[in-house]
Structure formats: C-alpha cells, structure tokens
Amino acid sequence: MAWDFETEPEYQVKLDWADAFVREEVEPLDVQWPRLQFTALEGARKKAIEPLKEQVRRQGLYATHLTPELGGQGHGQVKLALLNEILGRASWAPVVFGCQAPDTGNAEIIAHYGTDEQKKRYLEPLLNGELFSCYAMTEPLGGADPTQFVTRATRDGEEWVISGWKYFASNARTASFYIVMAVTNPDVSAYQGMSMFLVPADTPGIDIVRNQGLAMDPEGEGTHALIHFEDVRVPADAVLGGEGQAFAIAQTRLGGGRIHHAMRTIGQAQKALDMLCERALSRKTQGTPLAEKQFVQGYIADSYAQLLQFRLMVLYVAWSIDKHNDYRRVRKDISAVKAVMPGVLHDIAWRAVQVHGALGVTNEMPLFQSMLGASIMGLSDGPTEVHKVTVARQVLRGHRPSDDEIWPSGWLPKRREDAAKKYAHLLGDDQ
Numbered sequence: 488m489a490w491d492f493e494t495e496p497e498y499q500v501k502l503d504w505a506d507a508f509v510r511e512e513v514e515p516l517d518v519q520w521p522r523l524q525f526t527a528l529e530g531a532r533k534k535a536i537e538p539l540k541e542q543v544r545r546q547g548l549y550a551t552h553l554t555p556e557l558g559g560q561g562h563g564q565v566k567l568a569l570l571n572e573i574l575g576r577a578s579w580a581p582v583v584f585g586c587q588a589p590d591t592g593n594a595e596i597i598a599h600y601g602t603d604e605q606k607k608r609y610l611e612p613l614l615n616g617e618l619f620s621c622y623a624m625t626e627p628l629g630g631a632d633p634t635q636f637v638t639r640a641t642r643d644g645e646e647w648v649i650s651g652w653k654y655f656a657s658n659a660r661t662a663s664f665y666i667v668m669a670v671t672n673p674d675v676s677a678y679q680g681m682s683m684f685l686v687p688a689d690t691p692g693i694d695i696v697r698n699q700g701l702a703m704d705p706e707g708e709g710t711h712a713l714i715h716f717e718d719v720r721v722p723a724d725a726v727l728g729g730e731g732q733a734f735a736i737a738q739t740r741l742g743g744g745r746i747h748h749a750m751r752t753i754g755q756a757q758k759a760l761d762m763l764c765e766r767a768l769s770r771k772t773q774g775t776p777l778a779e780k781q782f783v784q785g786y787i788a789d790s791y792a793q794l795l796q797f798r799l800m801v802l803y804v805a806w807s808i809d810k811h812n813d814y815r816r817v818r819k820d821i822s823a824v825k826a827v828m829p830g831v832l833h834d835i836a837w838r839a840v841q842v843h844g845a846l847g848v849t850n851e852m853p854l855f856q857s858m859l860g861a862s863i864m865g866l867s868d869g870p871t872e873v874h875k876v877t878v879a880r881q882v883l884r885g886h887r888p889s890d891d892e893i894w895p896s897g898w899l900p901k902r903r904e905d906a907a908k909k910y911a912h913l914l915g916d917d918q
C-alpha cells in the first residue's frame with residue numbers, strides 16, 4: 488500500500504529552511520527591485536543576490552530540477568514541487584534558487600538534445616547563472632498552432648540562413664542566445680519539417696523590433712520581443728537535436744515548463760489566501776470581523792478547497808513524471824493541470840481582492856497583479872482551450888462508442904433486462 492502524503496523528515500528540514508529564507512531574504516527583493524529578474528546582475532543587486540545564491544547552494548537546493556550530472560540534486564519532480572510551491576511566493580525566488588523560466592526549459596532541452604560542444608558553449612554558463620536565454624517559437628501569424636509557422640531556415644553550403652518573424656520571445660533583450668524554431672523542409676508535414684537552432688544574440692541580421700509589455704508593466708517597458716530575422720547565418724552545427732526534431736524537442740521543453748509553473752502557482756495562490764485570511768481577521772464591519780461573515784467564510788472555504796484540489800493534482804502529476812520519466816506519457820495530465828491553473832489563481836486572487844475592498848485594486852497591494860497574472864497564464868505555454876482539446880482527445884482514447892446504434896450502454900431498460908437474465912436462476916418466481 489504505497490499511497491503516502493508525508494514528506495521525509497530530512498527533506499522537510501530543507502523545506503522549512505527554504506520557507507523562512509524566501510519570506511525573510513527573497514520576498515524583500517520583489518519590492519526593492521520589481522521586474523528586474525531578467526536583467527544582468529550588477530551593482531547593489533549583485534551584492535545582495537550572489538550571497539543568497541551561495542546560501543541556497545550550501546543547502547543543496549540550487550537548480551534542483553537538474554540531474555546530478557548537470558550539477559543538480561536529482562531530487563525528482565515531487566520534491567521539486569514541494570520546493571517550487573515555496574518559491575512561488577516571490578518573483579525573485581526562481582533566480583535565487585537557479586530555476587527561472589525560460590532558462591530551465593532551455594537548459595533541459597540542451598542537456599537532453601545538445602552535442603558536447605553545444606553543452607559547453609551554452610549549457611554550462613546558463614547553469615552557472617552567467618547568462619540568460621530566450622525561446623523563440625511563437626510567430627505573429629499564430630502561436631497556438633505551430634503548423635502555421637513560416638520562419639524559414641535554408642541550407643547554404645556549411646551554413647543555415649534563417650529568415651522570418653518571431654513574437655513574444657520573452658527576455659530576448661537580455662538573452663545571450665536564442666533557441667529558434669524554423670521550417671527546414673516545407674515539403675513534409677510540419678511535425679517533421681521544423682528544426683531548432685541555437686543562435687547567438689549578436690549574430691548579424693537579428694533585429695528586436697519591439698519589446699511588448701504586459702498590462703501591468705509601465706508604458707514603454709516590456710520584455711516580450713517581436714524579432715525580425717533577416718538572412719541570419721549560423722553554422723550547420725547550430726541545429727539542436729537534428730534536423731526535423733523541433734516538435735519533439737518543443738514537447739519535452741514545454742512539458743517541464745508547464746508543470747514547474749503550476750508548482751509555483753500553488754505558492755502564489757497560497758499567498759493570496761494568506762492575505763485574504765489576514766484581512767478577514769483584521770477588518771471589522773457592522774460590529775464583527777469580516778471573518779465572521781458567512782460570505783467571507785464561503786470565500787475562504789472555497790479558496791482552501793480549490794487550492795487543496797489543485798495542489799494534490801500537481802503533486803500527483805509530479806509523481807507520475809517521476810514514475811514514467813517521460814513527459815509524453817503524462818501529457819494528458821500536464822495539460823489538465825495547465826488548463827485549470829489560471830482559474831484557481833484567478834478565483835483565489837479575486838476573492839482576496841474583494842475582501843480587501845478598495846485597497847485590493849490599488850497598486851499598493853500585489854493582489855490585482857495576481858489576477859492579471861492568471862489571465863496571462865491562460866495563454867503562455869499554450870491557450871487553455873488547446874490544452875483542454877489535448878485532455879479531451881486523450882480521455883476519449885480510453886472510450887468507445889456504444890454497441891447499440893440508438894441506445895447508450897447505460898440505458899436502464901436494457902440494463903434491467905440484462906440484470907434479470909443474470910439473476911434469473913436465483914430469483915425464480917419472485918421477480
């Protein structure tokens with residue numbers, strides 16, 4: 488009987504350390520240096536953050552998503568989930584703990600598919616936190632359907648020449664290299680005709696046309712790039728994982744990224760619930776604290792239950808990934824997590840906003856940003872609708888149509904008839 492919801496005591500000690508460390512040392516970074524996680528560490532920020540990273544390393548909690556050969560702990564996804572839900576409380580925490588997206592996903596695919604030379608050039612400095620990376624897959628013509636991508640790479644002697652547009656490439660402006668998905672063979676299906684390229688950011692022909700900001704970013708500030716590639720030349724060995732492998736690589740990358748995001752979302756939602764409860768206990772109206780109003784109690788109970796359901800779901804999927812060691816075998820459940828995640832965060836953040844009254848919608852509280860963040864989650868790494876389609880298709884694979892053209896197999900008159908036949912020898916005349 489192997490169902491077990493307990494954390495081993497030695498690891499719980501680490502988690503308790505991480506929890507206190509994130510609250511006391513990392514959460515203050517969010518208010519001192521908001522939105523700067525993906526700019527090079529310099530000056531006061533470097534002085535503040537490098538020693539924190541060192542403390543995390545000493546605890547053996549740095550880059551724990553990686554296997555031991557790559558300098559991680561090989562903890563597996565369940566332990567990572569328990570850690571990530573703590574890191575979800577602070578935007579700077581993934582940087583301090585060496586597991587920030589999109590670098591983690593990029594590191595994972597280079598580790599998986601890269602040559603020794605590519606690992607030396609890109610992976611090692613990425614893991615050491617010496618540089619940032621960017622994943623350029625989405626195109627302006629459509630992100631949810633990669634079969635529409637038209638950015639083209641053509642072979643010219645010992646080089647590939649890349650031309651086209653990429654859109655919403657996060658952190659392109661600070662990245663040292665891009666992983667670019669491009670069509671290399673338009674004569675076969677998109678699933679076999681696209682390849683991934685490792686492209687240094689300073690290669691001639693790359694133009695960041697615009698950096699788009701999200702709704703909560705100040706005007707003119709943004710980190711999601713519209714990039715034009717005009718005859719960008721890279722050597723033949725810039726292909727990652729072989730020609731035509733882009734789809735398989737993208738699935739590996741996005742599988743990990745999505746579930747890690749979900750793990751951190753637990754922490755973000757828990758933080759909103761903590762704020763909701765604190766406010767409910769602190770604020771009085773009509774003679775009693777908000778915590779004693781049944782509406783507010785309903786908000787708390789619904790939030791608690793929703794978060795518990797989500798947390799158990801994420802931990803189950805993490806356990807499944809550890810068990811199968813193959814994201815493709817857990818694709819249905821990763822998509823299910825991805826599809827419910829925005830709703831969980833949105834609902835809990837909305838209730839917390841509401842209980843804070845006017846203060847909740849100000850820029851003096853982080854709650855409204857969490858609500859907006861939930862909408863963003865419904866798009867990044869694929870829209871909710873597309874993930875639901877994936878779930879539904881895979882669920883349907885486990886079912887088949889009724890044998891009867893008219894009546895479903897659960898039609899009671901037929902089931903009664905069958906049951907009567909089955910027990911006829913016992914029932915005799917008393918049926």
Ligand SMILES: Cc1cc2nc3c(=O)[nH]c(=O)nc-3n(C[C@H](O)[C@H](O)[C@H](O)COP(=O)(O)OP(=O)(O)OC[C@H]3O[C@@H](n4cnc5c(N)ncnc54)[C@H](O)[C@@H]3O)c2cc1C
Pocket residue numbers: 589621622623624625626627628629630631632654655656657658711863866867868869870871872873876
């Ligand atoms: C914050 C953020 C960061 C991102 N970072 C990156 C990055 O680093 N690199 C990168 O390559 N991309 C990145 N993206 C892009 C992201 O992957 C795309 O936004 C996403 O895949 C959707 O593509 P689209 O925006 O072109 O929407 P579209 O493909 O135009 O879809 C628009 C809407 O149409 C509906 N829809 C689409 N397909 C279906 C369907 N099959 N069934 C039903 N309805 C459907 C959905 O409502 C969907 O939201 C990022 C996006 C965000 C918001």
